[in-house]
Amino acid sequence: MLQGWLQIAFFCAVLVACVPLLGGYMARVFRNETVFLSRVLGPVERGIYRLLRVDLSREQDWKSYGTSLLVVSLLFWIALYAILRTQTLHPFNPEGFHSGTWDVSFNTVSSFLTNTNWQYYGGETTMSYFSQMAGLAVQNFISAAVGIVVVVALIRGIVARREGNHGLGNFWQDLTRTTLYVLLPISLLGAVLLMSQGVIQSFSHSVGFTSLNGTSGSLAMGPVASQEAIKELGTNGGGFFNVNSAFPFENPTGLSNFIELFLILSIPTSLTYTFGRMVGSRRQGWAIFSVMSALFVAGVVVVYLAEQHGTPAQHLAGVNTHHVAGSTGGNMEGKDQRFGIANSGLWTAVTTVTSCGAVNAAFESLTGIGGLVPFANLSASETIFGGVGTGLYSMLLFVILAVFIGGLMVGRTPEYLGKKIEACEIKLVSLGVLFTPIAALVGAALATGTKYGGPSVYAEGPQGFSESMYAYMSQANNNGSAFAGYTGYYQPNPGNLGAHGISFADLLGGLTMMTARYVPILVVLAVAGSLVRKNVAPVGLGTMRTDTPTFVVLLGGVIVLVGALTFFPALLLGPIVQGLTNQVF
Amino acid sequence: MRRELTTSILAVVVFTVLLGLLYPFAVWGIGQVAFPGKADGSQIHMDGRVIGSTLIGQDFSKHPEYFQSRPSATGYSTSATYFANRGPNQASTVAFYRTELARYVARERRYVPGLTAAQVPVDAVTTSASGVDPHISTANALIQAHRIAAVRQLPLDRVHRLIDDHTDGRFAGLLGEPGVNVVELNIALDKEAPAT
Numbered sequence: 001m002l003q004g005w006l007q008i009a010f011f012c013a014v015l016v017a018c019v020p021l022l023g024g025y026m027a028r029v030f031r032n033e034t035v036f037l038s039r040v041l042g043p044v045e046r047g048i049y050r051l052l053r054v055d056l057s058r059e060q061d062w063k064s065y066g067t068s069l070l071v072v073s074l075l076f077w078i079a080l081y082a083i084l085r086t087q088t089l090h091p092f093n094p095e096g097f098h099s100g101t102w103d104v105s106f107n108t109v110s111s112f113l114t115n116t117n118w119q120y121y122g123g124e125t126t127m128s129y130f131s132q133m134a135g136l137a138v139q140n141f142i143s144a145a146v147g148i149v150v151v152v153a154l155i156r157g158i159v160a161r162r163e164g165n166h167g168l169g170n171f172w173q174d175l176t177r178t179t180l181y182v183l184l185p186i187s188l189l190g191a192v193l194l195m196s197q198g199v200i201q202s203f204s205h206s207v208g209f210t211s212l213n214g215t216s217g218s219l220a221m222g223p224v225a226s227q228e229a230i231k232e233l234g235t236n237g238g239g240f241f242n243v244n245s246a247f248p249f250e251n252p253t254g255l256s257n258f259i260e261l262f263l264i265l266s267i268p269t270s271l272t273y274t275f276g277r278m279v280g281s282r283r284q285g286w287a288i289f290s291v292m293s294a295l296f297v298a299g300v301v302v303v304y305l306a307e308q309h310g311t312p313a314q315h316l317a318g319v320n321t322h323h324v325a326g327s328t329g330g331n332m333e334g335k336d337q338r339f340g341i342a343n344s345g346l347w348t349a350v351t352t353v354t355s356c357g358a359v360n361a362a363f364e365s366l367t368g369i370g371g372l373v374p375f376a377n378l379s380a381s382e383t384i385f386g387g388v389g390t391g392l393y394s395m396l397l398f399v400i401l402a403v404f405i406g407g408l409m410v411g412r413t414p415e416y417l418g419k420k421i422e423a424c425e426i427k428l429v430s431l432g433v434l435f436t437p438i439a440a441l442v443g444a445a446l447a448t449g450t451k452y453g454g455p456s457v458y459a460e461g462p463q464g465f466s467e468s469m470y471a472y473m474s475q476a477n478n479n480g481s482a483f484a485g486y487t488g489y490y491q492p493n494p495g496n497l498g499a500h501g502i503s504f505a506d507l508l509g510g511l512t513m514m515t516a517r518y519v520p521i522l523v524v525l526a527v528a529g530s531l532v533r534k535n536v537a538p539v540g541l542g543t544m545r546t547d548t549p550t551f552v553v554l555l556g557g558v559i560v561l562v563g564a565l566t567f568f569p570a571l572l573l574g575p576i577v578q579g580l581t582n583q584v585f
Numbered sequence: 586m587r588r589e590l591t592t593s594i595l596a597v598v599v600f601t602v603l604l605g606l607l608y609p610f611a612v613w614g615i616g617q618v619a620f621p622g623k624a625d626g627s628q629i630h631m632d633g634r635v636i637g638s639t640l641i642g643q644d645f646s647k648h649p650e651y652f653q654s655r656p657s658a659t660g661y662s663t664s665a666t667y668f669a670n671r672g673p674n675q676a677s678t679v680a681f682y683r684t685e686l687a688r689y690v691a692r693e694r695r696y697v698p699g700l701t702a703a704q705v706p707v708d709a710v711t712t713s714a715s716g717v718d719p720h721i722s723t724a725n726a727l728i729q730a731h732r733i734a735a736v737r738q739l740p741l742d743r744v745h746r747l748i749d750d751h752t753d754g755r756f757a758g759l760l761g762e763p764g765v766n767v768v769e770l771n772i773a774l775d776k777e778a779p780a781t
Contacts, residue, residue: 055590141604161603184604192616192619209635212651215644217662221626243716247666247714253756255761326722339761340762362668365669369586459672
């Protein structure tokens with residue numbers, strides 16, 4: 001296991017080292033300053049403003065900012081739905097795939113618009129190259145950028161010190177700069193690095209072959225590398241292939257695995273530093289980073305130890321799960337040899353603290369306690385690093401809540417970075433903090449309490465409950481990883497011919513994703529709109545500091561407590577039962 | 586509002602062209618120039634035909650003269666992939682492992698006298714995630730080496746050397762887990778000592 005811990009420690013060290021670099025760079029991008037890429041991308045940026053007829057002199061207040069966001073999201077929704085429903089008419093459809101059904105397409109579109117990338121479809125068996133790159137991958141960029149611009153607007157609301165100007169910035173400028181200066185260049189670099197490891201990027205028809213043993217097969221092709229890079233960087237997670245980053249054409253080597261893990265966490269971790277820079281106190285950023293890191297590392301340790309232990313089914317059957325010479329041992333069910341236990345465990349934690357949801361191992365086959373880690377991470381409502389942008393704004397809602405609770409405990413007026421926290425903000429914050437868990441629980445209750453959820457479930461016993469519960473927690477948190485036995489469609493033939501969806505699961509999931517994405521976004525923008533109007537109070541003896549270890553502990557406690565109180569009873573019925581028993585079902 | 590709508594419609598078009606067409610084609614162009622073989626799937630050619638990819642495992646279960654890959658939910662399909670979804674506490678999972686263990690021990694015991702189920706490495710009886718895992722653990726390969734040496738009438742240390750040659754180590758000795766590439770190893774075996 002030492003080798004495994006070493007890999008995990010190395011990964012964390014590289015990540016932490018990059019936080020100030022990328023974080024500082026993003027701060028300059030969001031302050032609309034010139035950066036080293038401006039020389040190349042500046043003309044493109046100005047060209048886009050001209051094409052879109054954007055008036056840069058106009059700063060938008062929170063309502064206007066939110067309106068732009070909603071209108072463009074709605075149009076992208078319609079465009080993507082149209083693309084998925086007209087697949088037979090596309091170019092770049094060498095396999096001649098038929099279009100998705102209305103219900104599966106509804107789910108898929110809602111899924112990619114909201115940065116969830118929940119997949120009720122098999123990538124390589126239903127999606128044309130055109131749908132993948134011009135439909136789904138475009139949303140990988142846009143949904144990531146939308147998440148980021150919302151937190152940027154919130155930060156501007158927190159730091160604003162101007163009288164009479166209630167602007168949060170210009171949505172179009174933020175969207176363009178985030179895409180052009182942050183997402184696109186890193187994705188391009190990432191895609192090239194991934195190709196060097198063997199990730200494919202091809203527009204050809206699948207390649208037929210006759211294997212050594214004489215049977216014939218065909219290698220699925222596609223523009224994978226370009227999509228893989230942004231899928232990880234934008235914490236999207238929707239695989240080109242059905243088995244996602246476990247498939248060697250998406251993730252062929254130990255190094256590609258490292259690169260992909262790095263891409264997933266790079267922006268969510270760095271944004272804490274960006275935050276520190278933008279509010280003028282790096283300590284504030286590091287304080288938030290510390291809370292996130294502590295909760296993240298705890299998850300990694302638990303999942304690695306649990307997976308190394310093996311499952312009751314393996315022990316009952318007499319499988320030796322101990323480490324022996326030439327084999328790592330552990331629960332290798334649903335894991336590939338080149339990743340082993342350590343990298344599969346690390347990935348499981350990384351992809352569920354962020355809202356990524358890409359997987360390199362099968363969650364359904366995790367041990368009970370190992371599977372509890374994704375559940376626990378989702379219970380924290382994206383506050384542990386979280387999705388790009390969404391993670392930090394969810395965390396900032398919890399920060400305001402913690403400031404309020406701390407203020408009540410010591411009898412001081414709650415304020416955060418000089419802005420008074422009052423009834424209006426606390427009402428909004430409560431709505432924002434509770435909305436995602438409520439959406440998850442209502443979805444799961446409807447799916448398990450009515451007969452309509454039944455057809456989606458695969459496994460017997462508590463595992464079946466875990467599947468349903470996880471499906472709605474994942475969709476509400478816009479994560480997209482799955483206990484993949486749970487399904488929303490049937491595909492009897494290749495090429496999507498005669499496929500049909502399970503409308504209940506498709507619609508309920510789609511609505512869960514959409515509401516749990518856009519309600520919190522509007523709440524956050526409203527909080528920003530409220531904070532931007534407030535005067536900054538000078539720091540005094542009565543101010544509760546938010547960059548101290550005490551506050552870090554308080555904030556971590558609030559997150560764990562809210563998550564545990566909300567989800568503990570439900571988790572008892574699934575993963576905890578499975579983790580505590582050696583019985584099989 | 587009207588202006589907002591115009592901007593939004595234009596944004597959908599502009600960003601779709603930039604991110605959905607220009608970007609993937611740029612990546613494709615770079616791939617074709619810098620990594621032509623890899624970007625096209627690391628195909629293995631033999632006698633002018635494609636016989637697979639170095640990254641994609643193949644099923645050899647009907648051929649005892651070859652090293653055996655791990656169990657797969659998809660039968661090593663490369664056109665439709667899915668997980669086996671075997672839960673940790675499922676009775677069906679226990680039954681599956683018992684069958685796989687018995688099969689493995691029955692196959693190898695002739696060549697490794699006294700082989701017990703407890704000596705079988707876990708990767709040999711568990712389904713991989715991808716369904717096309719190209720690798721097996723070194724421990725797994727070393728057990729199978731006895732069978733290969735006997736069937737192909739090769740000295741055991743020659744088989745060991747071939748295993749060594751086709752073991753993909755960790756990147757820089759640090760990242761990932763070592764694994765023996767079964768397809769490449771079996772191709773090398775055919776070259777070294779064609780099976781009769």
